[in-house]
Amino acid sequence: MKKIKIRMSAALALATCVAQAAQYVEIDPLTTRWTFGAHEPYTMYRRVGRHCTGGIDGNAQWVQPWLDWWDAHAPEKMEELGLNFLHSRFYKGMGWEVEKKDFPNVRKFVRNCHAHGVKALAYVQFCTLYPEVMRAEIPDIDSWAGIDYMGRKNLYGGYNGQYFRWAPCLTCKEWEEYLKRMCTIALTDGGFDGIMFDNVFDMPCYCDRCQKAFRAHLAQIENPAERFGFEDLRYMLLPRIDMSRLTSMDVKDPVLQAWSLWRCGLMNGLLMRLRAHIKSVKPDAIVSGNPSPYRARSRFLPHAQNMAELCKAFDFIIMQCANFPEVKPKGVVVNRVRDLKYAQDMGQRIVALCDTDTMIIPEREARFLMPLVEDIVFGGIPTDRTVIAPSPEPGFVNAEVFAARKKVHARFNAFVAAHRDALGSPTIHSVRIFHPEREVLFSEPTHQGVTAAEEIFLRNRVPYGYLVSSPDDVFTVPEGTEVIVAPGLVSLSDAQIAALTGWAKKGGRLVVTGDAGRYDDWNAQRRANTLLPQLAGLPNVILRAEADLIPGARLAWNYSVPPPADGGKALMADLLATGWTPPVRFEGLPPHVFAEYRRMASGALAVHLVNYASPSPVKGARIALPSGKSATVEEPFGADASVRPLPADGALPAFAEYLLVTVK
Numbered sequence: 001m002k003k004i005k006i007r008m009s010a011a012l013a014l015a016t017c018v019a020q021a022a023q024y025v026e027i028d029p030l031t032t033r034w035t036f037g038a039h040e041p042y043t044m045y046r047r048v049g050r051h052c053t054g055g056i057d058g059n060a061q062w063v064q065p066w067l068d069w070w071d072a073h074a075p076e077k078m079e080e081l082g083l084n085f086l087h088s089r090f091y092k093g094m095g096w097e098v099e100k101k102d103f104p105n106v107r108k109f110v111r112n113c114h115a116h117g118v119k120a121l122a123y124v125q126f127c128t129l130y131p132e133v134m135r136a137e138i139p140d141i142d143s144w145a146g147i148d149y150m151g152r153k154n155l156y157g158g159y160n161g162q163y164f165r166w167a168p169c170l171t172c173k174e175w176e177e178y179l180k181r182m183c184t185i186a187l188t189d190g191g192f193d194g195i196m197f198d199n200v201f202d203m204p205c206y207c208d209r210c211q212k213a214f215r216a217h218l219a220q221i222e223n224p225a226e227r228f229g230f231e232d233l234r235y236m237l238l239p240r241i242d243m244s245r246l247t248s249m250d251v252k253d254p255v256l257q258a259w260s261l262w263r264c265g266l267m268n269g270l271l272m273r274l275r276a277h278i279k280s281v282k283p284d285a286i287v288s289g290n291p292s293p294y295r296a297r298s299r300f301l302p303h304a305q306n307m308a309e310l311c312k313a314f315d316f317i318i319m320q321c322a323n324f325p326e327v328k329p330k331g332v333v334v335n336r337v338r339d340l341k342y343a344q345d346m347g348q349r350i351v352a353l354c355d356t357d358t359m360i361i362p363e364r365e366a367r368f369l370m371p372l373v374e375d376i377v378f379g380g381i382p383t384d385r386t387v388i389a390p391s392p393e394p395g396f397v398n399a400e401v402f403a404a405r406k407k408v409h410a411r412f413n414a415f416v417a418a419h420r421d422a423l424g425s426p427t428i429h430s431v432r433i434f435h436p437e438r439e440v441l442f443s444e445p446t447h448q449g450v451t452a453a454e455e456i457f458l459r460n461r462v463p464y465g466y467l468v469s470s471p472d473d474v475f476t477v478p479e480g481t482e483v484i485v486a487p488g489l490v491s492l493s494d495a496q497i498a499a500l501t502g503w504a505k506k507g508g509r510l511v512v513t514g515d516a517g518r519y520d521d522w523n524a525q526r527r528a529n530t531l532l533p534q535l536a537g538l539p540n541v542i543l544r545a546e547a548d549l550i551p552g553a554r555l556a557w558n559y560s561v562p563p564p565a566d567g568g569k570a571l572m573a574d575l576l577a578t579g580w581t582p583p584v585r586f587e588g589l590p591p592h593v594f595a596e597y598r599r600m601a602s603g604a605l606a607v608h609l610v611n612y613a614s615p616s617p618v619k620g621a622r623i624a625l626p627s628g629k630s631a632t633v634e635e636p637f638g639a640d641a642s643v644r645p646l647p648a649d650g651a652l653p654a655f656a657e658y659l660l661v662t663v664k
Helices: 010-021 042-048 063-081 096-115 173-187 208-218 224-228 254-281 297-303 307-313 337-345 369-378 399-418 420-424 437-442 444-459 494-505 565-577
Strands: 003-005 034-037 085-091 119-125 162-166 194-198 286-289 316-320 326-328 332-334 350-353 431-436 464-469 474-476 483-487 509-513 541-544 585-587 593-599 605-611 622-624 631-634 658-663
Touching (some): 085 173, 173 194, 194 254, 254 307, 254 437, 369 399, 399 420, 420 593
Parallel strands (some): 034 085, 194 286, 316 350
Antiparallel strands (some): 003 474
């Protein structure tokens, strides 16, 4: 994990110190198997009255009988499959006077989980108030709700969301204290092992309280005329967001910039305080949350999410998205590798969901192994969200699905247990994409430059990671870094430019494309580029005037990135021109085969190859080893799972999902 020094506000520094004092819990992805624990209560199912998250029709007659069965028997089913970690229903946002009626059943379920070796986190809803039932307990519930720019209550799901679910206001102290009370009950009387906050996002609030707080924040800014044009900011209006342009807009309006960062600060500070409270109640409690995918820039403005900062509030993250690993038309390779790699470099582990709200889809059911493989190879937590999905048949479990998945789990777990060194050793990230945290959020060209570099490196099996930086970082380059790539980073701070030039002038290899550095960290154009002239002529620096871009690339709830033009030959040529060499060389591998490289304790190199076009096998590929090296190959989920020596000509065996090559 990179080491950084950051200038912080006093409030954020205090929150960070509090969080650091509460030790982070290490989650081992090789032994953790995540699932779901009926995380919605009966009241929620009935109120929504339709199929919803959790995989059950809320209007079905058998909702309550299924929940009764679940509490008594589901943990033994989980143990049978090797699943050992989950979050379970506890607090949905309906108020404790309503939800405490289910509490005896919840406590029984937690005790049952522990009896079967399953750790349970309490589901605590972050972004929902149910005024219809909370008003009896909290008469002034209206003051807890966020307000949209038309003066209406913010609804969960946006302006056309569920009318009976309000989104709270982040500046409401009463709501914050209520959440702390819920966490205390869960950890003490409930016996839970930790807390999982669901829907960790905000919706822009225009209430008088937020207006006053934001103007107070603006009053602390020195020399406001330089950024805002005005000396007097006492009456500034809260900005509106163009929701139709979230995936493509540049953020240049200085008031919008200040407001978006202020809202992210509110979110980060609140989650840090909740974390500190949880740790004060139970020091070894696990703190988790479900915010959004790390790389989904489109969530920054509407949901107050700067994931590079927000992730620090959690021991690990639930990352809900719809990116089931597969190849779609026009060569789009759907994957979660960006987020898994980013998490590695932030010192995080994530549960990366991708299964469409627990609905069992036949064509994906046949490829159930793929998400497990992607998780274990790229550092995520293997997850089976749907295996105990509600079913009206006797026993409430789809017996056919259960039996099929049991076989997959048994084979998968046996492979992982036998290959801890190959799967758990440090990753090789010899190439680092420079990722300017705030500038990626403000600048669409900068974001697109990073997105294109990621895609090119994934398709060409480059062992890349990230060098994440905030505008005021003085970063330390992680050990093992051979090349830093600044791909089309139009916006960079003065400190970031100084750090990059310092790395290059000391002999560090650097690739810079596009007009990197022409804009500052506020996305404001400089009179002249201050980065490129300092790098010109350095033999260890490759400069290219054109940035790599992939038209149509989109990172939101779904990630969709078309193939780069010519496979990204220009960037790959730049990389090789620095003198960098790949750990091994391949011939004939299609671009939908991704790789991860790990250096084992024995010194051997583990090369993990994942085929996103499975079950269509990869055939006719070869690997070229460094001089004097030998290798073995293993297709653990194929018909022949034996370990075999690599033929002298380097021919790889045909493989469907995954191949392990061990180079000695």
